[in-house]
Amino acid sequence: MSGGELIAAYIFGSVGRGNQDHLSDLDVLAVVRNGQGRVSESELLSKVPNRFSNLKSSVSWYGANRIEQMFRNGELFAWHLFRETVPLFDPHGFLEKIGKPAAYTDSVSDVISFRKVLQGIPNEVSENRGNAIYEAGLIYVCIRNIAMAASWSLCNQPDFSRYSVFNLEGIPPCPLSLAEFEKTMFCRMAGQRGGVPPEGVDPNFVLGLHKRLAPWLEALQIKLEEVKRRG
Known part of the structure; x- marks a missing residue:
């Protein structure tokens, strides 16, 4: 399902940590508005800086509600994002507004x-x-x-x-x-x-x-x- 609305996009993973090597992908989190589908991947990847253009992109698509739920639940991936994301497109400070995830207990x-x-x-x-x-x-x-x-x-x-x-x-x-x-x-x-x-x-x-x-x-x-x- 296409025609969605991109709310925010971030780099995470090894590039987000700043320790990428020749084996690294460019891990991208794309946050879209719930119920409206995705945007085109080419539109999303157009926001990636040229210095990362040689890396193979791996896009993880999430609705905004699911990301917020993961932070409320203290899921490990929420902590991954909290600690390591680099904004690509974030006009409204999506993750910053969510704040710190709950403690991870799982x-x-x-x-x-x-x-x-x-x-x-x-x-x-x-x-x-x-x-x-x-x-x-x-x-x-x-x-x-x-x-x-x-x-x-x-x-x-x-x-x-x-x-x-x-x-x-x-x-x-x-x-x-x-x-x-x-x-x-x-x-x-x-x-x-x-x-x-x-x-x-x-x-x-x-x-x-x-x-x-x-x-x-x-x-x-x-x-x-x-x-x-x-x-």
């Missing part, structure tokens, strides 16, 4: 949700060995989101970076090597952007990662539950 439930997604990976790989690339990319999505959620409780400040899984404090290190983690990341990028996935990603690789991650994620969840009980 780290345990968010970790549980992503662990449930991970639990299905062995079965998916076993049923269709051709799913290995996709499932490896799904491992990346899940453990990155888990780490971002956990960073709220285990780090001095929330860590939304690509490598947040290696920055958690108070628990054993992530059992994946940096090279293994990046393979899962490149699998995800290949699925999203096209291109050739990394070599060596087969069902055995995926199942091996999954097996090593399971006890570490269990320990992580227990740690978060302890932190929550202590208040």
Whole structure:
């Protein structure tokens, strides 16, 4: 549905943090008026400064009411936006008027949700060995989101970076090597952007990662539950 009204647009993610690299997309949040659809993507991207024109754009479309709801609920993405956005188009100070999100209290439930997604990976790989690339990319999505959620409780400040899984404090290190983690990341990028996935990603690789991650994620969840009980 097109013909919408753009209320505000912001850069977020690694470019918003100012630590982008050769792997970075340009993450753009587009806030539109509810019930009127989107504006054209070309209209939105015309507001992007030329210095970012070499980056592939990834647009997240949200109605204004949903953004306001996320801030009221204290959702992790609201804190992501609160901490890291750079305005592209903001004639009425949309996010500034919303103010600070409520406290984020869902780290345990968010970790549980992503662990449930991970639990299905062995079965998916076993049923269709051709799913290995996709499932490896799904491992990346899940453990990155888990780490971002956990960073709220285990780090001095929330860590939304690509490598947040290696920055958690108070628990054993992530059992994946940096090279293994990046393979899962490149699998995800290949699925999203096209291109050739990394070599060596087969069902055995995926199942091996999954097996090593399971006890570490269990320990992580227990740690978060302890932190929550202590208040």
